[in-house]
Amino acid sequence: MSTAMLPESSSLRILLVEDQQNMARNVADYMEQQGHVLDFAVRGDQGLMLATREYYDLVILDLNLPGMDGIEVCRQLRQQSSRHVPVLMLTARDAIEDKITGFTAGADDYLTKPFSLQELEVRCIALSRRHLLQTDDVVVIGPLRIDRKRQSASRNGELLPLHTMGYRILVILAEAYPVVVSRSELTHKLWGDEPTESDALRSHIYQLRNALDKSFPFAMLKTIHGVGFALQDQKDTSL
Incomplete structure (x- = not known):
């Protein structure tokens, strides 16, 4: 029997794929203050490489990325990864068509910019816990x-x-x-x-x-x- 104990600290290892340095810095400063560990990628292809080679509890993924856009990164991640890595798409695109495209590509959650850093953290924790709940x-x-x-x-x-x-x-x-x-x-x-x-x-x-x-x-x-x-x-x- 597989057992998942949800950690009290809710400390997560997160990959942030975001090419806007100010945005990435703000997210990193807040999340690391809450005890989470972050790795970074500024290009889509770099993010895909890290997501498939390293272990992350969650990937925060922008859509507009150089090298490979976020939709393709998510689609390739679902095809290449041996485990389901929860993906939260973070983007300024708020049209319902964009959300449908993201979910169809394999995203687990979708948060539009501008956003609250506190809400981002709560969504990350919930997404990670939900993944454990659905697999254990x-x-x-x-x-x-x-x-x-x-x-x-x-x-x-x-x-x-x-x-x-x-x-x-x-x-x-x-x-x-x-x-x-x-x-x-x-x-x-x-x-x-x-x-x-x-x-x-x-x-x-x-x-x-x-x-x-x-x-x-x-x-x-x-x-x-x-x-x-x-x-x-x-x-x-x-x-």
């Missing part, structure tokens, strides 16, 4: 342990009495952790385009909250009013 059988977030093979979850070693829908919601929130999942996104992932009763999600959230939090000293399931829902470890301060 057992995931641990603080006192919460999710066993994908058994489709069960426990907290502080105590098995949680989850119904099928509660387990599905918990996994969706864990995959997004620490990012908030909106009500509309959660509804779509649970029911797709099939219509459902307006109170159905509220009822399932209520049951999940009782199972996950009622018997424990702090609440992990947070409601962000007007936005959606998120999991929070007691150590987290972002929500």
Whole structure:
């Protein structure tokens, strides 16, 4: 069984492929202050070489690059790499067509310029954690342990009495952790385009909250009013 323990420090090794020196310097200064380790490339072909030869938790990739554009770098990375390296595209292109092209090439997330450095870091952490969650059988977030093979979850070693829908919601929130999942996104992932009763999600959230939090000293399931829902470890301060 493969087990992923999400690091408390959330320290990541990141490859930043960006030809604008001021942008790269600002990102590097902020991310390194948060404890992350960065390598750099200013050309697309150089970035592809590093991404396929070295181990990175994440690649931050600009689209407009000399040597090879970001779309082609991402496409080639997906073809050449023996593992799935999460890719966050960072670009001034904000048209929906550009985003579709990026995701089609294999990008995992897309952030448009100008952007908040804090949001960039949160997205990087979430993307790295989501990658672990999607590829490992057992995931641990603080006192919460999710066993994908058994489709069960426990907290502080105590098995949680989850119904099928509660387990599905918990996994969706864990995959997004620490990012908030909106009500509309959660509804779509649970029911797709099939219509459902307006109170159905509220009822399932209520049951999940009782199972996950009622018997424990702090609440992990947070409601962000007007936005959606998120999991929070007691150590987290972002929500």
